[in-house]
Amino acid sequence: MKYYLAVDIGASSGRHILAHMEDGRIVLEEIYRFYNGMDEKGHHQVWDTERLFSEILEGMKKCKEEGKIPATMGIDTWGVDYVLLDKDDNPVGDCIAYRDGRTKGMDEEVYKIIPEDELYARTGIQKAIFNTIYQLMSTKVRKPEKLERARTFLMIPDYFHFLLTGVRKQEYTNASTTQLVNAETADWDHELIARLGYPDELFGELSMPGTVVGPIKKEIESKVGFSCTVVLPATHDTGSAVMSVPCTDENTLYISSGTWSLMGCELEKANCTKKAQTANFTNEGGYQHRYRFLKNIMGLWMIQSVKKEFEEGYDYPGKNPKDDYSFANLCDRAEKETIDSVVPANDSRFLNPESMIREVQKACEESGQTVPITPWELSRVIYRSLAVCYKQATEEIEEITGKNFDSINIVGGGSNAVYLNKLTAAETGRTVNAGPGEATAIGNIGAQMIADGVFAGLQEFRKCVFDSFGVVRY
Structure with missing residues (x-):
């Protein structure tokens, strides 16, 4: 049996998913799961990359214990965050998380050099204050010595691949989230980088999903008990998730539903028009140089935050010690409520408030x-608000692209939220196809399998995803 390992790390958890082919279908098995979250350190919110890498190794050890040794593996994470390495390959400072407040005002610093309209026309990437371009500007303005010491720039999954293999590869789909990649050339915009005063040597050749990074190092092999080869997936988790969207008709939209809801369509050419910019759509890099034309919507981060507050003891009338705050129960109970309030879910006030409930x-x-009071009322308000955002995004996509879309394929963990799926179908007036839930891991594995010759290409892989996992229609 030939196994492929996807290490899929999100903003709240990570997991190791093994896959193999059986009777023409993809079979998945979760081997290991671990916590992820931001830490407070030195007045900043940071990612503990050392701990995360130790979790990657622990999951690999579990593969050995199960006797299921992967032939290849790849790691995907969220976008925009990165690690700087010095001349000795040591990290230059902490890996600061995108929700940290250090980028406040850095958009204006960037626009003093590159006007906002020109920046969008060059990169096609929506303005989000946490984008890498603003993170680097914060470093340049406040900690210039860090950039002076840096010799290597690696997005988080690139950094973990480097730790595994000793090989530096900068993967395209994640690099596109930096707002430093040219939408026309699908390469670093070196002129833009020079004008911003970022060290050009940090930005090398971009590699596409399916590229072989190399075998894991001997020291890693001795720790995990086996040898395997690292192959680049679409290292941006949405890039991997979109690869596994099983409904491949041209008239289908997708929503990659997790901490964020990423809603859009696939384009052969980036849409960097003023209309797209005004609607705040982005053109992120996809598999085989496709463009993921999409809008970032706040997503289940709001539900995750509310859930956490109630689990930590937030009080409300009628509270029962036996109340169940699982995602499934929050979703089920929300459907039975009657409150009809909605909030602008994509407003920046919900990005990282002190209390999501109060916000x-x-x-x-x-x-x-x-005003919603109970967990179930709050959940209903959030789910309804998200569905309204999906409706607005659907209308904007159709107006900007000139295309009509009659169905929406929801993939990722949010595809299991039945009430939200029903709301989305009702609000948008489109057929909703939900699934697969493990879309990111499946797409990660798909890039490995295509590289290994299991599938001839993306369409054949997507057909197998549909045959293997199916969808639920609403």
Whole structure:
């Protein structure tokens, strides 16, 4: 049996998923799961990359214990965050997380050099204050010595691949989230980088998903108990998720639903028009130089945050010690409520508030709507608000592209939220196809399998995804 390993690390958890082919279908098995989250350190929110890498190795050891040795493996994570290495390959400072406040005001610093309209026309990437371009500007303005010491720039999955193999590869789909890649050439925009004053030597050749990085180092092999080869997936988790969208008709939109909801379509050529910029759509790099024309919507981060607050003891009338705050129960109970309030879910106020519960309540108060109190009322308001965002994004995509879309394929963990799927179908007036839930891991594995010759290409892989996992229609 030939196995392929996807290490899929999100903003709240990571998991090791093994896959093999059986009777023409892809079979998945979760081997290991671990916690992820931001830490407070030195007045910043940071990722503990050392701990995360130790978790990667632990999951690999579990493969050995199960006697299921992967032939290849690849790692995907969220976008925009990165690690700087010095001349001795040691990290230059902490890996600061995208939700940290250090980028406040850095957009204006960038626009003093590159006007906002020109930046979008060159990169096609939507403005998000946490994008890498603004993170690097914060470093340049406040900690210039860090850039002076840096000799290598690696996005987080690139860094983990480097730790595994000793080989530096900068993968295209994740690099595109930096807002430093040219949408026309699908390569680093070196002129843009020079004008911003970032060290050009940090930005080398970009590699596409399916590229072989190399075998794991001997020291890693001795720790995990086996040898395997690292193959680049689409290292941006949305890039991997979109690879596994099983409904491949041209008139199908997708939503990669997790901490973020990424809603859009695939384009052969980036759409960097003023209309797309005004609607805040982005053109992220995809497999085989496709473009993921999409909008970032706040997503299940809001539900995750509310869930965490209630689990930590947030009080409310009628609270019962036996109350179940699982995602499934929050979703089921929300459907039975009657509150009809909605909030602008994509407003920046919900990006990282001190209390998500209070922020949602304040938004309802300010707009004169009924204020949600219980976990179930809050969940209903959030789910309904997300569905409204999906409707708005659908209309914008159709207006900007001039295309009509009659169905939406929801993939990722959010595809299991039945109530949200029903709301999305009702709000958008489109057929909703939900699944697969493990879309990111499946897409990660798909890039490995295509590279290994299991599938002739993306379409054949997607057909197998549909045959293997199917969808649920709403």
